[in-house]
Amino acid sequence: GAVVSQHPSRVICKSGTSVKIECRSLDFQATTMFWYRQFPKQSLMLMATSNEGSKATYEQGVEKDKFLINHASLTLSTLTVTSAHPEDSSFYICSARGPGTDGTQYFGPGTRLTVL
Amino acid sequence: AQTVTQSQPEMSVQEAETVTLSCTYDTSENNYYLFWYKQPPSRQMILVIRQEAYKQQNATENRFSVNFQKAAKSFSLKISDSQLGDTAMYFCAFMKGAGGTSYGKLTFGQGTILTVHP
Numbered sequence: 001g002a003v004v005s006q007h008p009s010r011v012i013c014k015s016g017t018s019v020k021i022e023c024r025s026l027d028f029q030a031t032t033m034f035w036y037r038q039f040p041k042q043s044l045m046l047m048a049t050s051n052e053g054s055k056a057t058y059e060q061g062v063e064k065d066k067f068l069i070n071h072a073s074l075t076l077s078t079l080t081v082t083s084a085h086p087e088d089s090s091f092y093i094c095s096a097r098g099p100g101t102d103g104t105q106y107f108g109p110g111t112r113l114t115v116l
Numbered sequence: 117a118q119t120v121t122q123s124q125p126e127m128s129v130q131e132a133e134t135v136t137l138s139c140t141y142d143t144s145e146n147n148y149y150l151f152w153y154k155q156p157p158s159r160q161m162i163l164v165i166r167q168e169a170y171k172q173q174n175a176t177e178n179r180f181s182v183n184f185q186k187a188a189k190s191f192s193l194k195i196s197d198s199q200l201g202d203t204a205m206y207f208c209a210f211m212k213g214a215g216g217t218s219y220g221k222l223t224f225g226q227g228t229i230l231t232v233h234p
Contacts, residue, residue: 032220043207043224044161091159095222102149102168103211103220107161 001027002098006108013084014116021079021111023094029074030096034105035067038091050077084115118143118210122225129198130233136183137193137228139208145169147213150184150191151222156204164206167191169213198232205229 003026013019023033031052036044048058048069056069066088068080077096081088091112095105119142129135141150152164167175167184174182179199183192195202208225 034221038159041205041227041229043227044222046221049221093159093161095161097220101214102166103214104149104151104163104166105220105222106163107153109158109160 002096002104002106003027004030004094004096004106004108006094006111008111009109010112010114012114012116015085016083018080018082019084019113021081021092021094021113023077023079023096023108025075025096025106028096028099030077030098031074032097033071033077034095034097035069035077035079036093036095038093038110040091044093047079081113084113086115089113089115118145118212118223120208120210120223120225122206122208122228124228125226126229126231128231128233129195131198131200133198134194134196135198135230137195137206137208137230139191139193139225141189141191141208141210141223143189143210143212145212149211149213150182151209151211152180152182152191152193153207153209154202154204155207155227156201161207165193195230200232200234203230203232 007022033050035047048056050056050071058064071077093110095107098104148169150167179196209222
């Protein structure tokens with residue numbers, strides 16, 4: 001149980017285009033999902049907290065107009081990287097707060113974004 | 117704000133031996149959770165073990181156990197009978213308990229790369 005999927009696993013796009021990444025909780029409802037960014041051999045950096053039916057809460061320094069988050073249902077959150085540039089190339093990981101009461105997060109497999 | 121520190125960037129161990137990964141944290145909270153996650157080369161984050169701060173008993177999951185020292189704010193992970201599949205980056209993480217702001221947000225340590233040698 002508590003499986004989270006992410007799609008796509010890899011995406012390559014041209015500079016200036018937008019890319020959408022989906023995060024789904026497959027066997028549970030997730031009112032709260034999280035989006036992280038990770039550089040090679042580094043820790044996860046929280047970008048934003050996504051709550052179903054409300055606006056996302058962004059961490060300091062994260063541009064909300066560049067990284068659009070939508071959490072329209074209890075099983076789906078999306079991250080759209082708008083007008084992507086090479087510096088946006090990274091590994092993006094989503095997680096969902098699990099069905100238990102202890103707040104454990106379950107992670108998706110990640111999306112590698114390469115902007116040319 | 118909470119901080120989590122993993123002071124061992126890299127560790128190695130022989131197969132079947134035991135290894136301990138260190139983690140310290142700083143918080144003024146009394147109600148919180150601590151986690152160890154592993155990230156193998158596939159980069160899928162996998163929950164290894166979880167500890168509630170109000171529980172004095174150390175959590176155990178098969179070959180994985182923790183040494184939780186609340187007063188010292190230390191949360192080390194012991195891996196017994198190490199296996200090749202344990203090769204991964206291990207992250208210690210802190211989460212405030214329910215009822216406070218930032219509930220559910222994880223604060224991660226820098227990570228420790230563990231290599232298990234045959």
